[in-house]
Each structure stands twice: as structure tokens, then as C-alpha cells.
Amino acid sequence: MNITQLPYIKDIFAFMGSDLMAAVIGLLIIAVFVPLNVAFLVLVERKVAGHIQLRPGPMEVGPHGILQTLIDAVKLLGKEMVTPGMTDKVLFFLAPILVVVPAFVGWVPISFSPIMQIREMNVGVLLIFSFSSISILSILMAGWSSNNKYSLIGAVRAVAQNVAYEIPLLLSTMSVIIMTNTFRMSEIVNAQSSVWHILYQPVAAIIFIIATTAECNRAPFDLVEAESELVSGFHTEYTGMRFSLFFLAEYTNMVIAASMATVLFLGGWFGPFFPGLIWFVIKVYFLIFVVMWVRWTYPRLRFDQLMNFAWKVLIPIALVNLLITAIVLKVI
Amino acid sequence: MLNIKTIDDATVNQRVYQLNLGPQHPSTHGVMHLLVTLDGEVVIKIEPIIGYSHRGHEKMAENRIYEQFLPNPARMDYLSGMIFNHGYCMAVEKLCGIEVPRRAEYIRVITSELNRIASHFIGAMDYAMGLGAITPFLWGWDDREQILDLLEGIAGSRLTYSYGRFGGVRNDIDQAFYNGTRRFIDRLRGRFWDYENLINQNIIFIKRSKGVGVISKEDALTYGVTGPSLRGSGVKYDVRKNEPYSAYPEFNFEIPTREAGDCLARYQVRMAEIEQSLNIIEQALDHLPPGPVRSKVPRFVTPPEGECYLTFESARGAVGFYIVSDGSRIPYRIKVRAPSFSNLFAMTKICPGHFLADVIAIFGSIDVTVPEIDR
Structure with a gap:
């Protein structure tokens, strides 16, 4: 039996093909990507600044300090507003x-x-x-x-x-x-x-x-x-x-x-x-x-x-x- | 009752408002309070409020013998502690008539000039940081670090030195210091090119500095401004040349001056003085005389009854030590003339009419040390 002939599967495919699904997936990607990208950019900024200023930048958390901004984010989450x-x-x-x-x-x-x-x-x-x-x-x-x-x-x-x-x-x-x-x-x-x-x-x-x-x-x-x-x-x-x-x-x-x-x-x-x-x-x-x-x-x-x-x-x-x-x- | 004015309700609904820059502010170099009256972003009036870091050094001096006061002068101006330390020693030596060996004088000059370079680096680079350029500050910090390491090797401390003694210095310099200083001079001469590229030719730096905060010659003299701020206004006055002390007459160096009197001129004077200090150190190292570094002085000095005033050039200007002795081992009174105090109050004259951002620039270019103002 061909799987695509089942009615509900057809509905799912139709739904996935719709703009709404694409929009939801896209927004999910954005919601995940944006904070991670910012964490990465802050690290890059600090490393670039460090090397321009004759110092290594963050080095303590993780190898070459790559986890520094994640730790910072955790710290900020724990702070009182x-x-x-x-x-x-x-x-x-x-x-x-x-x-x-x-x-x-x-x-x-x-x-x-x-x-x-x-x-x-x-x-x-x-x-x-x-x-x-x-x-x-x-x-x-x-x-x-x-x-x-x-x-x-x-x-x-x-x-x-x-x-x-x-x-x-x-x-x-x-x-x-x-x-x-x-x-x-x-x-x-x-x-x-x-x-x-x-x-x-x-x-x-x-x-x-x-x-x-x-x-x-x-x-x-x-x-x-x-x-x-x-x-x-x-x-x-x-x-x-x-x-x-x-x-x-x-x-x-x-x-x-x-x-x-x-x-x-x-x-x-x-x-x-x-x-x-x-x-x-x-x-x-x-x-x-x-x-x-x-x-x-x-x-x-x-x-x-x-x-x-x-x-x-x-x-x-x-x-x-x-x-x-x-x-x-x-x-x- | 402290004279601290804060924002009162009467000014809330007016166009003109007051802004408290400090006591805790990123660019006031310590606990400094500037009460600024602003119209939009333009300064109408500025009032420095001092006294937050008053520790009573002058009063302390009246309660301890001369030797016990030795660590204190370095803590008045922590950025040129070595110069203050030597200055206090010279004042007591003048009061007691103690001779200092020539080698000790040379070592004092070397260490003082190294300290002056370190202080000027902070002064000039902190000014750049006030303008928003953070990188020069850390570059200057890197060079200053070398000086601190050198001085730590002979004096034992990195910032608040107590290296001078009445009649000389605590210990002779060693070969490591000698070689290290030579290396440092070579290294720093190579670095001037970097500073030239990074700061001096930076278009925004020039635009922010040129014509900002002009202290005219008359104003500078009226307010008693000394040091690089005075020489930036075109007055060729340096205590090291005009009222020579220690071994300074034996060295060949120039007093850099600029006519403009603006922030850029003060910055340039500082950078030029770093080069002159390097020349002095090099000459002193070349002609370092042999001999002892401390003359025979009693363990506790007992100056005769009388008074003496000794002035010397710190990194910020002319410092005066006025010591009154009543013939005992404890000073009757020590009064310190602090250059930062006079320099700071020239701000009240030049700041009105400038933007808020310029206040920070002017404050940085005058380069005050807050604990020195209050003592």
C-alpha cells in the first residue's frame, strides 16, 4: 500500500508544505540561532579586543575561554532584576x-x-x-x-x-x-x-x-x-x-x-x-x-x-x- | 557638615539641570565628585567637590617620627609614589643638613624618572580612554607594567614605594635592574611609532582634542597650574630646570612645551616628556658614579628647630613639602602643596561652554590623582 494514499499523511504533507509550517520552523531556527550567535559574537568581540590590546582575552572557562559567554549568560539569568x-x-x-x-x-x-x-x-x-x-x-x-x-x-x-x-x-x-x-x-x-x-x-x-x-x-x-x-x-x-x-x-x-x-x-x-x-x-x-x-x-x-x-x-x-x-x- | 549639593526639587522643572558626575563614575579616576550644571549637553557651571578620599596624611605626620612617615608620601599620589618618597627624603635632608652620596642621587633620578614615565603613561592613556579609545590604555598599561616590574625588583613594591631613606636609598641597584632598564628604554623607543600611528594620527582623537579645554597662559598662572598642564599652555616652567634639585643639573634634557593650551597640547607634552625622561635615565645609567648609596645617618634623625620648604616636580606638577620642626623627633607640622589640587580647579574656569563629553576629556587631560587632592 502506498503510504501517501493515507488521508492523514496527505494532510501532514500538505501542512508541511504550507507557509505557516515554514514560518514556524524558520522562527524556531531564529529563536535558537540568535542567542547562540550573540554568545559567539560576544566571545569573538572579547577575543578580538584582547588581541588588539596585546592580551589573550577570556581564557579560563573551557579551552581558550570559549564557554565564557555561556557562563556569563547563566550568571545574568541568576541575577536579581x-x-x-x-x-x-x-x-x-x-x-x-x-x-x-x-x-x-x-x-x-x-x-x-x-x-x-x-x-x-x-x-x-x-x-x-x-x-x-x-x-x-x-x-x-x-x-x-x-x-x-x-x-x-x-x-x-x-x-x-x-x-x-x-x-x-x-x-x-x-x-x-x-x-x-x-x-x-x-x-x-x-x-x-x-x-x-x-x-x-x-x-x-x-x-x-x-x-x-x-x-x-x-x-x-x-x-x-x-x-x-x-x-x-x-x-x-x-x-x-x-x-x-x-x-x-x-x-x-x-x-x-x-x-x-x-x-x-x-x-x-x-x-x-x-x-x-x-x-x-x-x-x-x-x-x-x-x-x-x-x-x-x-x-x-x-x-x-x-x-x-x-x-x-x-x-x-x-x-x-x-x-x-x-x-x-x-x-x- | 559636608558641602554636598545634590539635585534639589527647584531645578527639576527647569531647562537647566544639575548632574552629579561621581563620586562613583567610570572616568573620575577614583572618588571624585563633579557637580555639573548643564543646559542640554552644554556645561554652564562645574564645581568639583573634594574630600571623599581624605585620609589625613598631614595630621598623621604630627603623630609619628620622621622615619615612620616615610611610607606615607607615596600614598598621597600613588601614581608617582617614588617621586614623592624621594621628595620627602630631600625635604628632611634639607632640614637636617644631611649629605647624600652622588650614586644615591643618580639612583633617585633613575627611579624617579621611571616612575614619571609610568605615571605619564597612565595620564596620557587614561585621557585617550576618556575619549572612548580603550586600546591605547591597555597598550600604555603594557609598557607601564615593565616599569613596575623593574621597580619591584629594587624597591620591593609595585606602586607605593618606600625606597628612599634619609641620606640615600635603601639598597643599591643590581645588574638585573641595570640591564632591564636598558632593555626597557630600547623597547619603549620602538613603541613610540605604534603610539604615533594608533593615537597621535587618529583623526577622531585629534578632532576631540584640538581646541578643547584651552587653558590660557594667564589662567594657568592665576590658578597655580603646574606640571604638564602648565607647559601645555606655553609656560616653560619645570622645577627640575628652574629650581634644580638632586642630580638634575648634571643631565642634559629639554622642557617640552606647547603653545596651544588645549587637551591635545597637554597630551603631547606628556608624551614628549616620556622621551625626555628616557634621555635622563640613559645619561644617568651611562655616568652612574661608584660609591655608597647611603651616607652615615643616625638611626633616628632629630632635626634642629626650624622650618624648610622643598619643592620638586612630580608627574603632575610642582609639589611642595613644608616641614616645621620643633627640635624633637616628631615633626611639628608637615604641609604638602599638591599640584592636582591647583590643576583641578582650573577646570572650573575652562569647562563652561563645553560639552559634557569634553568635561571628561579635560578632566583626563589635566590628569589629577584624587587621593593627592585630598591627602
């Missing part, structure tokens, strides 16, 4: 939950390889941008509700900074979009099968990476949590798992930003010899390494310099770049 007095308790509670939402949703439209994509969307790129704006809301909520002046200054800086840097970010993305005529991630990658966009759009690529670094609040644009001025910025008052959720979101946003840059400019999964997924991961982690490298090399910008850099340098260059792209496309 202190809510200081005079805080806005609802917002204080909601902010760390809200900050991880865009960090998880942002993975949905990214195409890691021709077959590895949770959901192809017509507005894939726009979805990531619009969700990444939510994380600013949660930073503002955290800073406002903490009843701490350092947090508030950090939150105010975060809003100004993210508003300023989203413009060059979108403008530089736009110059790729008008070349490919699509917001679909996989189609943008497929358009780069012969030549990567970074060769056509080097200026846009650089602006994109600078602006995403600022959007992720990474050094040298980490004014939001500038530890030498604002102690810890907007999450000064957060402890335990709530604090680590902010941490998780920061690192996950970094990976999403690097994935975006890979899709938009570095040819996504294309590359010789290896399968697509491996190339994608190599490119993403290379970009993350560059961001870490910059972080441990440069001091922090001052707030006015940061704003000037966005409004007086990045935005005009991005606009001119977009204009030139449009004219060249029209002429061709």
Missing part, C-alpha cells in the same frame, strides 16, 4: 522586551542562500528598516522610564542620532534599489551574480556601513552608551536578564546590518568553490570583524561632531551619489 524606585514601571518593564522584537523580526526576509529564506517579501528591505526604527522607541522608553539623568541623556542622544543616520542609510540603499528595481532580497542578490554592487556603488557601500554602525550604536558612534561619560547610557539602571536583552539586541542588530550590507553590496551568497550559505556567513562575519576592529581602534565622536558628520558629510554625499546613479541609469 532590580527595578529602581520612582521609575515608570510599565515602560521600564516593556523596553527590554520591545528591543528584541526588531532583532528577531529582522531575520525573516534575509536570504542567506537560494533556499534559505524564511519568507520572501516584496518589501523585504523596507521591513527591516521599519522594524529597526522600533528599537529606537524602546531605547527612548528605557532612558525615559529609568529616572536617571545619564539614561535620559543617552536616550535623547539615541533618538537624534538614529534620526540623523537613517537618512544616509536609506539614501545609500536607494541607490542600489533603483539599480535592481526591487525590494526583494533574493532578487537583489541575483542581480549581483556577475558583478557585486560594491563595484558599481563603492560610495554607497561605505556610507551604508558607516550609517549602520551608527544605527547599531557601535563605536565610534556609541554615544548612546558612552561609558566614560554616561556610565552605561540608556541601560544604566538595568540589571540581569533585562540588561542582557539590550546586549542581545545590539549584537543581533549588528548581524542584521552586516547581512543587509552583504545582500545589498557584497553579492549575498555568490562566490566560488563553497556553497552559498558559507559565502554568506564568511562575508557577514568579515564585516562584523571590521566593525569590531574599528571599535577597538577609534575613540568616540562628540555629539556635535556626530551630528555634523551625518548632516554635513554623509547626507550630501549620499544624495549626490543617488543623483548620479539615477542619471547614469537613465542615460544607459
Whole structure:
């Protein structure tokens, strides 16, 4: 008897083939992958920082300290979650939950390889941008509700900074979009099968990476949590798992930003010899390494310099770049 | 009643607000409290509140014999403890008229200059860390570690030395220290290139430092600023040259100055002084005279009735030891003129109008040691 002729088996296959099943499996993969990836990235960050700073980094837990971040996570889970007095308790509670939402949703439209994509969307790129704006809301909520002046200054800086840097970010993305005529991630990658966009759009690529670094609040644009001025910025008052959720979101946003840059400019999964997924991961982690490298090399910008850099340098260059792209496309 | 002002309700609903930087804050180098009045992020007024690490060293001196006070000066400024230790010895020697062998003077110069390099490394690199660059700090820490190892070999302690004795130093330097210092000088000269690349040519570092926190020549003199902060403002004053003591007149070195008076100038003066200190150490090692390292001094000194004031250059500026003796074995009064105290209060003049981030930069570039302010 043919097994597929049984009615309930048919239903199961039909269900597995559905979008819902793919979405559930994909979200499960994200839910497992994101925290593990963050644990790995924190370790990488500490090792990179260590070697740049002439020291070995964490070495105690596990061989070469590879289990250090897992132990840290266990420690953070065991910590008491202190809510200081005079805080806005609802917002204080909601902010760390809200900050991880865009960090998880942002993975949905990214195409890691021709077959590895949770959901192809017509507005894939726009979805990531619009969700990444939510994380600013949660930073503002955290800073406002903490009843701490350092947090508030950090939150105010975060809003100004993210508003300023989203413009060059979108403008530089736009110059790729008008070349490919699509917001679909996989189609943008497929358009780069012969030549990567970074060769056509080097200026846009650089602006994109600078602006995403600022959007992720990474050094040298980490004014939001500038530890030498604002102690810890907007999450000064957060402890335990709530604090680590902010941490998780920061690192996950970094990976999403690097994935975006890979899709938009570095040819996504294309590359010789290896399968697509491996190339994608190599490119993403290379970009993350560059961001870490910059972080441990440069001091922090001052707030006015940061704003000037966005409004007086990045935005005009991005606009001119977009204009030139449009004219060249029209002429061709 | 301590004069600690905290945020009062009257300021809550105003545009202008007060921010307590400290007493516990990552970049105040200890328990330092800066009460900052801010309009947005721009500083309107800044008020340093000191006294959190007051340990009463000056009062302690009135309750113990001169020898027992020997460990204390190093604990006033723990970053240039060797210099303070030698300075106190010189003050007592001046009071008692004790001769110091030349070899001991040379060893004092070598150890003091090594200590000055270590302190300047912290000063300059901590400034970079205040700007957000953590890597230079650890690079400087690495070089400083070599000095601490060297000094540990001869003095026995790594930070709060008690190596000087009245009439000389505790023990002679050994061959390991001699060779180690030579090696260290060679190593550090090679490292300046790295610092040049990592910090001095770093565009963000220059942008954050240049024109920030300008102390004019007049302000510097009015506030009694000394040390690298004064020389960064273009005043060529160094106690080692202007009022020479110990064996310093025998060495050939320069006093680096910068005209700008900003944070970058102070940082550059510090880095240039490290090179000059290396020159001094090299000359001292080349011409190290033979002989004893301690003259014949009674076990307990009993200075004659009188007073003396001795000034010397620590890593932060001109330190003064004023000792009054009533002819007994216990000092009647010891007053210490601490350079950090004067340097710190120049901040109140220069900070208004700067951003909050610049306050940290200025504080780091002035390079104060908090326990020295309070003593």
C-alpha cells in the first residue's frame, strides 16, 4: 500500500508544505540561532579586543575561554532584576522586551542562500528598516522610564542620532534599489551574480556601513552608551536578564546590518568553490570583524561632531551619489 | 557638615539641570565628585567637590617620627609614589643638613624618572580612554607594567614605594635592574611609532582634542597650574630646570612645551616628556658614579628647630613639602602643596561652554590623582 494514499499523511504533507509550517520552523531556527550567535559574537568581540590590546582575552572557562559567554549568560539569568524606585514601571518593564522584537523580526526576509529564506517579501528591505526604527522607541522608553539623568541623556542622544543616520542609510540603499528595481532580497542578490554592487556603488557601500554602525550604536558612534561619560547610557539602571536583552539586541542588530550590507553590496551568497550559505556567513562575519576592529581602534565622536558628520558629510554625499546613479541609469 | 549639593526639587522643572558626575563614575579616576550644571549637553557651571578620599596624611605626620612617615608620601599620589618618597627624603635632608652620596642621587633620578614615565603613561592613556579609545590604555598599561616590574625588583613594591631613606636609598641597584632598564628604554623607543600611528594620527582623537579645554597662559598662572598642564599652555616652567634639585643639573634634557593650551597640547607634552625622561635615565645609567648609596645617618634623625620648604616636580606638577620642626623627633607640622589640587580647579574656569563629553576629556587631560587632592 502506498503510504501517501493515507488521508492523514496527505494532510501532514500538505501542512508541511504550507507557509505557516515554514514560518514556524524558520522562527524556531531564529529563536535558537540568535542567542547562540550573540554568545559567539560576544566571545569573538572579547577575543578580538584582547588581541588588539596585546592580551589573550577570556581564557579560563573551557579551552581558550570559549564557554565564557555561556557562563556569563547563566550568571545574568541568576541575577536579581532590580527595578529602581520612582521609575515608570510599565515602560521600564516593556523596553527590554520591545528591543528584541526588531532583532528577531529582522531575520525573516534575509536570504542567506537560494533556499534559505524564511519568507520572501516584496518589501523585504523596507521591513527591516521599519522594524529597526522600533528599537529606537524602546531605547527612548528605557532612558525615559529609568529616572536617571545619564539614561535620559543617552536616550535623547539615541533618538537624534538614529534620526540623523537613517537618512544616509536609506539614501545609500536607494541607490542600489533603483539599480535592481526591487525590494526583494533574493532578487537583489541575483542581480549581483556577475558583478557585486560594491563595484558599481563603492560610495554607497561605505556610507551604508558607516550609517549602520551608527544605527547599531557601535563605536565610534556609541554615544548612546558612552561609558566614560554616561556610565552605561540608556541601560544604566538595568540589571540581569533585562540588561542582557539590550546586549542581545545590539549584537543581533549588528548581524542584521552586516547581512543587509552583504545582500545589498557584497553579492549575498555568490562566490566560488563553497556553497552559498558559507559565502554568506564568511562575508557577514568579515564585516562584523571590521566593525569590531574599528571599535577597538577609534575613540568616540562628540555629539556635535556626530551630528555634523551625518548632516554635513554623509547626507550630501549620499544624495549626490543617488543623483548620479539615477542619471547614469537613465542615460544607459 | 559636608558641602554636598545634590539635585534639589527647584531645578527639576527647569531647562537647566544639575548632574552629579561621581563620586562613583567610570572616568573620575577614583572618588571624585563633579557637580555639573548643564543646559542640554552644554556645561554652564562645574564645581568639583573634594574630600571623599581624605585620609589625613598631614595630621598623621604630627603623630609619628620622621622615619615612620616615610611610607606615607607615596600614598598621597600613588601614581608617582617614588617621586614623592624621594621628595620627602630631600625635604628632611634639607632640614637636617644631611649629605647624600652622588650614586644615591643618580639612583633617585633613575627611579624617579621611571616612575614619571609610568605615571605619564597612565595620564596620557587614561585621557585617550576618556575619549572612548580603550586600546591605547591597555597598550600604555603594557609598557607601564615593565616599569613596575623593574621597580619591584629594587624597591620591593609595585606602586607605593618606600625606597628612599634619609641620606640615600635603601639598597643599591643590581645588574638585573641595570640591564632591564636598558632593555626597557630600547623597547619603549620602538613603541613610540605604534603610539604615533594608533593615537597621535587618529583623526577622531585629534578632532576631540584640538581646541578643547584651552587653558590660557594667564589662567594657568592665576590658578597655580603646574606640571604638564602648565607647559601645555606655553609656560616653560619645570622645577627640575628652574629650581634644580638632586642630580638634575648634571643631565642634559629639554622642557617640552606647547603653545596651544588645549587637551591635545597637554597630551603631547606628556608624551614628549616620556622621551625626555628616557634621555635622563640613559645619561644617568651611562655616568652612574661608584660609591655608597647611603651616607652615615643616625638611626633616628632629630632635626634642629626650624622650618624648610622643598619643592620638586612630580608627574603632575610642582609639589611642595613644608616641614616645621620643633627640635624633637616628631615633626611639628608637615604641609604638602599638591599640584592636582591647583590643576583641578582650573577646570572650573575652562569647562563652561563645553560639552559634557569634553568635561571628561579635560578632566583626563589635566590628569589629577584624587587621593593627592585630598591627602
